[in-house]
Amino acid sequence: MTDKAQYVPPKVWTWNKESGGAFAHINRPIAGATHERALPVGRHPFQLYSIASPNGVKVTVLLEELLALGHQGAEYDAWPVRIGEGEQFGSDFVQINPNSKIPALLDRSGPESVRLFESGAILLHLAEKFGEFIPQAHRAECLSWLFWQMASTPFMGGGFGHFYAYAPVKIEYAIDRFAMETKRQLDVLNRQLADREYILGESYSLADVAIWPWYGTVVLGQAYDAGEFLAVAECKNLRRWAEAIAERPAVIRGRKVNLMTGDLADQLHERHDASDFLTKTQDKLQPIG
Numbered sequence: 657m658t659d660k661a662q663y664v665p666p667k668v669w670t671w672n673k674e675s676g677g678a679f680a681h682i683n684r685p686i687a688g689a690t691h692e693r694a695l696p697v698g699r700h701p702f703q704l705y706s707i708a709s710p711n712g713v714k715v716t717v718l719l720e721e722l723l724a725l726g727h728q729g730a731e732y733d734a735w736p737v738r739i740g741e742g743e744q745f746g747s748d749f750v751q752i753n754p755n756s757k758i759p760a761l762l763d764r765s766g767p768e769s770v771r772l773f774e775s776g777a778i779l780l781h782l783a784e785k786f787g788e789f790i791p792q793a794h795r796a797e798c799l800s801w802l803f804w805q806m807a808s809t810p811f812m813g814g815g816f817g818h819f820y821a822y823a824p825v826k827i828e829y830a831i832d833r834f835a836m837e838t839k840r841q842l843d844v845l846n847r848q849l850a851d852r853e854y855i856l857g858e859s860y861s862l863a864d865v866a867i868w869p870w871y872g873t874v875v876l877g878q879a880y881d882a883g884e885f886l887a888v889a890e891c892k893n894l895r896r897w898a899e900a901i902a903e904r905p906a907v908i909r910g911r912k913v914n915l916m917t918g919d920l921a922d923q924l925h926e927r928h929d930a931s932d933f934l935t936k937t938q939d940k941l942q943p944i945g
């Protein structure tokens with residue numbers, strides 16, 4: 657290891673400067689709204705406020721999968737939240753998610769609106785509401801993998817991704833620590849998929865919906881530009897699974913919703929109708945429903 661420890665922490669930490677990382681301008685050590693901001697509301701039972709980050713994509717993929725199964729009650733309006741501009745600290749957004757992070761969902765299908773935050777809770781709520789993607793015979797296993805993803809990914813995203821791709825300095829100790837853990841997590845999945853088509857076995861489930869946007873994109877070399885560094889090609893089972901899921905029409909659609917970066921042809925900033933995929937992106941998919 658080459659880095660020398662130079663920083664001696666003071667007795668009490670104070671917020672006196674930006675950290676310098678890629679998202680430093682939106683990081684702050686206090687919660688709550690910074691400004692008044694109303695959120696738009698559309699006509700559908702579900703109002704999603706999000707972006708097409710892995711945590712956001714989990715939800716749009718599930719909604720698109722539910723619609724593909726014919727659940728018209730899963731129709732949704734998806735509104736972008738520009739987190740780089742601090743919209744997650746607007747008053748209406750904070751009313752839905754006091755933690756100021758996307759995704760946030762308003763379920764207006766019942767007599768009272770229900771607010772939801774934390775992508776895992778949103779997935780569980782939707783899957784239970786429509787009775788899909790949690791096979792009763794494997795319910796405990798499915799929840800175990802869902803909670804595994806929610807608990808494990810911050811080590812990869814906030815740990816490895818941050819220090820490898822976003823931090824203003826490359827710190828060998830931090831990159832080693834989180835690369836080690838990320839490799840271990842990839843191996844957990846690679847072994848699980850050695851003799852199973854999907855995480856739970858033969859059928860695609862909520863576990864796959866939750867895990868794919870993070871670990872699927874990493875193993876396909878689409879995250880942090882780290883495919884070579886992490887030698888993801890070694891994870892052959894995981895790659896086979898990731899490639900198969902990437903081709904699902906609902907996954908292709910879900911990844912476009914609230915996408916604000918990359919190829920313009922793929923960006924669907926707002927989604928209000930299945931036909932939006934055809935009229936507002938250059939998607940060649942047939943509209944559903």
Ligand SMILES: N[C@@H](CCC(=O)N[C@@H](CS)C(=O)NCC(=O)O)C(=O)O
Binds near residue numbers: 683712756759
């Ligand atoms: N555990 C949360 C994490 C959500 C999260 O970290 N969202 C990020 C984008 S992927 C965000 O909104 N960041 C804005 C910020 O931290 O201010 C979940 O799964 O919903």
